[in-house]
Amino acid sequence: MSESPKPVRASVDWTACQGHGGCADLLPELITLDEWGYPIVQERPVPLEAQRRARKAVSECPALALRLKAP
Amino acid sequence: MNTAVLPVRIRLLPTSPAARLLPSEPLNHDAHRAVYGDLPRKGGAEVIAVADHAGLCGQGGAAFPTHRKMTAVREAAYRTRRRPVVVANGSEGEPASAKDKALLSLAPHLVLDGIALAAAAVGAEQAFLAVEAGHGLGRYLTDANRRRRTQSAVVVRVVEVPSRFLSGQESALTSYLDGGRAKPRFQARPVFENGVGGCPTLVLNVETLAHLALIARHGPAWYRSGTAGSLFTVRYADSTPTVVEAPPTSPLQEVVGGPAGQAMLVGGYHGTWLPGESVARSSPATLGVPLGAGLLAVLPHDRCGLVETASILRYLALESAGQCGPCLNGLPRMATAFAELARPTPGSDLRRIREDLSRWSGLVTGRGACRHPDGTARLARSALMTFAAEADDHTRGYCRAPNRPPMLPPTAASSAN
Numbered sequence: 001m002s003e004s005p006k007p008v009r010a011s012v013d014w015t016a017c018q019g020h021g022g023c024a025d026l027l028p029e030l031i032t033l034d035e036w037g038y039p040i041v042q043e044r045p046v047p048l049e050a051q052r053r054a055r056k057a058v059s060e061c062p063a064l065a066l067r068l069k070a071p
Numbered sequence: 072m073n074t075a076v077l078p079v080r081i082r083l084l085p086t087s088p089a090a091r092l093l094p095s096e097p098l099n100h101d102a103h104r105a106v107y108g109d110l111p112r113k114g115g116a117e118v119i120a121v122a123d124h125a126g127l128c129g130q131g132g133a134a135f136p137t138h139r140k141m142t143a144v145r146e147a148a149y150r151t152r153r154r155p156v157v158v159a160n161g162s163e164g165e166p167a168s169a170k171d172k173a174l175l176s177l178a179p180h181l182v183l184d185g186i187a188l189a190a191a192a193v194g195a196e197q198a199f200l201a202v203e204a205g206h207g208l209g210r211y212l213t214d215a216n217r218r219r220r221t222q223s224a225v226v227v228r229v230v231e232v233p234s235r236f237l238s239g240q241e242s243a244l245t246s247y248l249d250g251g252r253a254k255p256r257f258q259a260r261p262v263f264e265n266g267v268g269g270c271p272t273l274v275l276n277v278e279t280l281a282h283l284a285l286i287a288r289h290g291p292a293w294y295r296s297g298t299a300g301s302l303f304t305v306r307y308a309d310s311t312p313t314v315v316e317a318p319p320t321s322p323l324q325e326v327v328g329g330p331a332g333q334a335m336l337v338g339g340y341h342g343t344w345l346p347g348e349s350v351a352r353s354s355p356a357t358l359g360v361p362l363g364a365g366l367l368a369v370l371p372h373d374r375c376g377l378v379e380t381a382s383i384l385r386y387l388a389l390e391s392a393g394q395c396g397p398c399l400n401g402l403p404r405m406a407t408a409f410a411e412l413a414r415p416t417p418g419s420d421l422r423r424i425r426e427d428l429s430r431w432s433g434l435v436t437g438r439g440a441c442r443h444p445d446g447t448a449r450l451a452r453s454a455l456m457t458f459a460a461e462a463d464d465h466t467r468g469y470c471r472a473p474n475r476p477p478m479l480p481p482t483a484a485s486s487a488n
Contacts, residue, residue, distance in 0.1 A: 013257040014395035015440045034434050038396040067259075 007045040008068040010054060016065035023066050026057040045071045079169045081177070082328070084300040084316040090289065091300055092281050093177050093316045100219050103180035109221065110184045111287055115145070118192040122283060124291035130301060131160055131239070131276030132339065132363045137283070140263060140273060141192040147264040147271035148194060156267045157189045157198035157225065158248065161208075161277035162232045162239035165339040165364045166386070166480040170302035171277050173314040175208055178281060179215040183227065185280025188287055190225035193273050197226055199248050200277075201239070204231035236340070236390035240441050241266075241274050243392070254392040255441035278302050278365075303355065306368040308478035319356040326355060327367050334370045334457050336479070338363025340383050341446025344376060344457040368479060375472040377461050380454035381406070381413035382477035387447045398444040401435035405451055417468035425455065 010023070010030060019037035027050055031039045046054045046068065058066045084091040088106045098106060113121070123138035148155040159182060163171040175182060186198045200216075202208040209231040216227050230248060232238045238253045245266040247253040258265075266272025278301070286294050293299065300316035305327045317326045324330065331347040343360040347370075355362055370376055388402035408424050408431075428451055435444035455462065464470065 012438075013440075014397070014438060015255075015257045017396055019396050034397065036396055036400040036434075038400075038438070040434075040438075 005048065005051050007071050008051070008054070009043070009045055009071040010041050010057075011067050011069050012039055012041060013063075013065045013067065016063045018063045018065070020062050022060055022062070023057040026053045026060070030054075039066075078311060079173060079304075080311050080313040081173060082305075082313055082315040082317075086298065086300075090285070090293075090298065091316055092174060092181060092278070092285065092302060093314070097177050098180060100180050100215070103178070104220070107181070107184075107284075107288060110187065110284065113188060113191060113287060115191045115194060118188050118283075118287070119145070121286055121291055122192070125286045125294040126291075127279065127282055127286060127294070129276055130278035130282065130365070132341075132361075134361060137275065137279055140275070141189070143263045144193045144271045144273040151264065151271060153270045154197075155193045155195045155271040155273060157186055157193065157195045158244060158267065158272055158274045159186050159189075159198065159200045159277050159280055160239050160244060160274055161200060161202045162244065163203050163364075164234075164236045164239040165366060166236070167306060167312070167366050167368060168304045168339060168364045169312055170304050170314050170365050172203065172206060172208065174278055174281055174302060175202060175212060179212055180219070181281040181284045182277045183216060183219065183223075184284035184287070185275075185277075185282070186227055187223045187225055188283050189273055189275055189280060190223075193271070195225060195273065198228070199267070200227055200229045201232050201244055201248070202229065203234050203238070205234055236387070237392055237441065237443060240443070242441070244274065245272055254394060255439075255443075257440045301355075301362075301365065303362075303365040303367050306366070306479065308369075308371050308374055317355075319362070320354045323350055323353050323355060323358070323367075327369055329369070332369040333372045333374070334376050336366060336368040336370065336379075337361075339366045340387060341442070341450060342366060342453075343449070344370075344380070344453045346457050370478075373472055374475060374478060375413070375461060375470055376454060376458040377409070377413040377465065378470075378472065378475070379477050379479055380450065380458070381409040383479060384409045384447065384451060386481060387443070387450075391443060392441075395439040395444075397435045397438040401431045402444060402447055405431050405435075405447065409451060409454075412462055412465060415465045415468050415470035415473060417466065419466050421462055421466045428452075428455065 024031040024033045119138050119141045127137040128134045144155050161171045213229045237243050240255050241262045242256040243253045248267045303315045305313045331350050342363045384406040388406040391398050432448035
């Protein structure tokens with residue numbers, strides 16, 4: 001791709017999240033799980049090398065709870 | 072209107088009736104116009120300018136500058152090409168607060184005037200007046216609105232909402248008005264852009280609207296002069312709560328009508344516990360903490376602040392909407408830990424309890440669809456600070472008020488409030 005990707009941040013729809021944890025598996029540098037299995041998401045833009053995995057995590061979340069939005 | 076539904080006392084602002092929010096008796100529209108005069112006609116831009124110059128901020132909890140909210144809704148309406156809606160929030164989810172109910176029953180036409188002004192500010196033709204169910208306010212206000220002598224450009228619908236702590240949360244309220252449940256929604260777009268019916272929605276507390284109605288008559292300079300009163304709910308143990316109208320710059324002792332006691336809970340159940348001696352020479356405006364819903368609860372020396380807080384935290388955990396994992400998991404655990412703290416148990420592991428509470432507070436803050444867990448964590452934290460000595464006493468088996476029930480609602484005794 002010739003254009004640089006737009007900066008994005010991961011964000012969670014808490015009313016949908018069920019704590020499946022797939023996002024933490026795909027994005028360990030950005031997301032860890034708390035003691036109840038819910039994602040702790042770092043408040044920084046998704047690094048370039050993680051953007052493809054981030055889009056995968058969004059599409060694979062069973063609860064459709066993960067989103068990417070402008071930082 | 073049967074004022075017996077409101078078991079509160081009222082303390083009036085000692086000023087001319089036209090310059091205060093609360094009258095001594097409920098005012099119908101004729102009496103209202105006799106006291107306050109007719110509502111001056113004002114264009115939308117003028118209303119926003121007047122709110123701006125007066126420095127009017129929200130009286131429901133967040134204290135956000137009203138003119139900025141109005142401008143945001145007005146601009147969103149222009150951008151989305153959808154006609155905006157006004158929501159007057161009189162749902163008063165705080166169980167210890169009575170100021171909104173008092174205002175609505177004594178001066179409904181100040182609120183209705185405010186709604187007309189707010190509607191003009193954003194170009195709305197439709198407004199909702201949300202009130203707590205169970206007090207007869209729905210019928211009373213529908214009646215008052217119907218009997219207004221002056222025709223308004225805005226159609227006002229009075230809606231009773233469930234008596235839940237979160238019913239008045241912005242997105243929960245707009246969800247309920249849309250025919251859904253009164254639970255906070257995950258907001259991809261904020262309410263001022265996408266609220267009732269997907270339209271830009273201006274949500275304002277009923278007291279804020281009443282302030283606006285007075286500012287329209289007396290001007291921004293009057294409002295800034297320091298004589299205008301705000302509403303507070305003052306609570307003491309074993310006595311009827313009092314709704315007090317007073318300038319926020321008044322000495323605290325004057326506002327609460329007595330000494331500050333052992334400690335004061337300021338704002339509401341998402342508020343702050345402050346030690347009594349630290350606030351003795353303050354005014355509400357200089358306390359250094361948000362005034363929230365205007366609650367000023369005085370904890371006397373013969374009551375235990377940990378017992379009070381444990382009771383409030385249990386209530387807050389039960390009032391979670393239950394939609395978000397961190398809140399659903401964290402709040403009950405915090406309530407249980409605090410219940411342990413509230414019991415004078417010799418040898419209890421205070422350090423472990425504090426560590427757990429601190430960790431859970433961090434985990435629930437900022438990780439939900441609304442700020443309910445954040446506010447709950449803030450209350451717990453302020454209680455731990457203000458009642459640190461009490462917590463130490465409890466680990467030695469001593470409590471200053473063993474076996475006394477909490478003074479703040481909900482308790483069995485106050486369920487009628």
